[in-house]
Amino acid sequence: MxxxxxxxxxxxxxxxxxxxxxxxxWPRADGVQVAEIDPDLADTAAMSEAYDFPMxxxxxxxxxxxxxxxxxxxxxxxxxxxxRADVNNVVRRLLDVRKASFHPMERAVAESGMEYGxxxxxxxxxxxxxxxDSRVVDIDLACIGSGVRxxxxxxxxxxxxxxxxxxxxxxxAR
Numbered sequence: 001m002x003x004x005x006x007x008x009x010x011x012x013x014x015x016x017x018x019x020x021x022x023x024x025x026w027p028r029a030d031g032v033q034v035a036e037i038d039p040d041l042a043d044t045a046a047m048s049e050a051y052d053f054p055m056x057x058x059x060x061x062x063x064x065x066x067x068x069x070x071x072x073x074x075x076x077x078x079x080x081x082x083x084r085a086d087v088n089n090v091v092r093r094l095l096d097v098r099k100a101s102f103h104p105m106e107r108a109v110a111e112s113g114m115e116y117g118x119x120x121x122x123x124x125x126x127x128x129x130x131x132x133d134s135r136v137v138d139i140d141l142a143c144i145g146s147g148v149r150x151x152x153x154x155x156x157x158x159x160x161x162x163x164x165x166x167x168x169x170x171x172x173a174r
Contacts, residue, residue: 001038003051005154008034016147018113018123028162032122033154034146042117042149044081055082058143059136059160061119063108063128066097073097075129078121078136078144078160083173090172094131113147120145120153121163130165133172137161
């Protein structure tokens with residue numbers, strides 16, 4: 001299957017609501033492209049295989065949470081698709097919580113306003129931290145979620161480090 005890239009803001013129907021809002025107000029949005037995909041192939045591995053896109057160019061957004069003194073702390077972690085977020089060590093320390101775990105899927109979907117399988121760092125709730133593994137920044141053309149399952153965003157990894165609130169972290173993933 002072939003991917004067809006278009007400037008993201010020219011195809012608002014392929015973007016989740018929070019993603020469209022965030023891109024509309026972001027000066028670097030012209031560097032973000034979108035491609036329509038089969039929603040049944042939204043999973044990174046399936047998408048990579050079907051569209052012949054390398055896993056090393058994919059970046060997954062994993063939502064992690066923990067509490068400290070009754071205060072819930074949430075972070076979206078961007079890691080290369082061929083790695084895993086170090087939730088139990090690095091993320092836990094960065095959130096300053098005793099135990100960090102994956103945020104419940106139902107809550108991640110409801111709180112982000114994005115579809116499961118399409119959650120992306122573009123347009124996240126402002127109260128969430130955005131942690132970006134330094135290896136993601138090095139991806140020439142990163143494939144990330146678009147807020148919906150029927151498309152993917154493509155952008156230079158360097159732009160992910162320029163998203164509002166982004167914190168580039170060495171060793172976020174292993």
